[in-house]
Amino acid sequence: MTVRVQKEDFDVGAEIAALRRADARVGAVASFVGVVRDMNEGGAVEEMALEHYPGMTERSIEEIIAQAHGRWKIYDALVVHRVGTLKPTDQIVLVVVTSAHRADAFAACEFIMDYLKTRAPFWKKEKTPSGARWVDARVSDDIAAERWRLKG
Amino acid sequence: MIKVLYFARLKESLGAASEQIALPESVSNLHDLRTLLIARGGVWSEELAVNRRIRAAVNQSMAAEDTAIADGDEIAFFPPVTGG
Numbered sequence A: 001m002t003v004r005v006q007k008e009d010f011d012v013g014a015e016i017a018a019l020r021r022a023d024a025r026v027g028a029v030a031s032f033v034g035v036v037r038d039m040n041e042g043g044a045v046e047e048m049a050l051e052h053y054p055g056m057t058e059r060s061i062e063e064i065i066a067q068a069h070g071r072w073k074i075y076d077a078l079v080v081h082r083v084g085t086l087k088p089t090d091q092i093v094l095v096v097v098t099s100a101h102r103a104d105a106f107a108a109c110e111f112i113m114d115y116l117k118t119r120a121p122f123w124k125k126e127k128t129p130s131g132a133r134w135v136d137a138r139v140s141d142d143i144a145a146e147r148w149r150l151k152g
Numbered sequence B: 001m002i003k004v005l006y007f008a009r010l011k012e013s014l015g016a017a018s019e020q021i022a023l024p025e026s027v028s029n030l031h032d033l034r035t036l037l038i039a040r041g042g043v044w045s046e047e048l049a050v051n052r053r054i055r056a057a058v059n060q061s062m063a064a065e066d067t068a069i070a071d072g073d074e075i076a077f078f079p080p081v082t083g084g
Helices: A012-020 A056-071 A102-119 A139-149 B008-014 B030-038 B042-047
Strands: A002-006 A028-035 A047-052 A074-082 A084-086 A091-099 A122-128 A131-134 B002-006 B018-021 B055-058 B074-078
Touching (some): A002 A056, A012 A028, A012 A091, A028 A102, A056 A074, A056 A102, A122 B008, B002 B008, B030 B055
Parallel strands (some): B002 B074
Antiparallel strands (some): A028 A091, A074 A091, A122 A131, B055 B074
C-alpha cells in the first residue's frame, strides 16, 4: 500500500499506472478523485487550507487500507491527500484500488473514502467573501461511514 | 511529562499548538486531562467544555475519554475531522 500526504498536485494517470504496473493479476482498477468546489453550505468558497496531524494522518489511512484488505480481495491500494492551500477545481484526494474483479475494487475504494472522511485527521478551513471559517463535520459523512458496519 | 497537541479550530482559539505538561497524580485518563485543562478557565473552559464535540488521540490513535494516559505519552485534542 502507498499513503502520501503532500502539498503538490498529483497526476491521476501516472499514479494509476504506477500502482498496477507489471501486476498481471489485476483485472480491475477503481479510483476516486475529490475536487475543491466553489460552493459549500450555500456560500462561495474562494480557497481552502487543509491542515493535518503529521504521523497520525498517515497511520490512520494505513489502518483503513488494512481493514479494506481484510474485507475484500484487493491487491493494492493508494491514497494521496493534499494539504496546504487549495482553490476551487484543484484536486484534493485520490484513492486507487486494484483487484481481480470490479466488485471488490469498487467496494474497497468507497469504503476507504468513507472511512477517511470520518477517521483521518484532516481539517478544512474555507476562505469566503465574508471571512474564513472552519468546516464543520457533516452528519451525512458519519452515516456514510456507518453503513459499512452492516455490510461486508 | 506528556506532550499535548492542539489542531485546527482548537489550535487557533487556544493560541497553542503544543505544550509539555507535568502529569499530576490526579490525572490518569483523557477525561481527567480534559478536566484539568478546562480548569484553566477562559477560552480553555469554553473550547474544551463537555458539550463541545472534541476528538482526542493518545499516541496518534483515536481514543475515548476513559483511555489511560501515562508519562511520555503524546496526546492530541481536535475537532471532528473534515478531510477528503
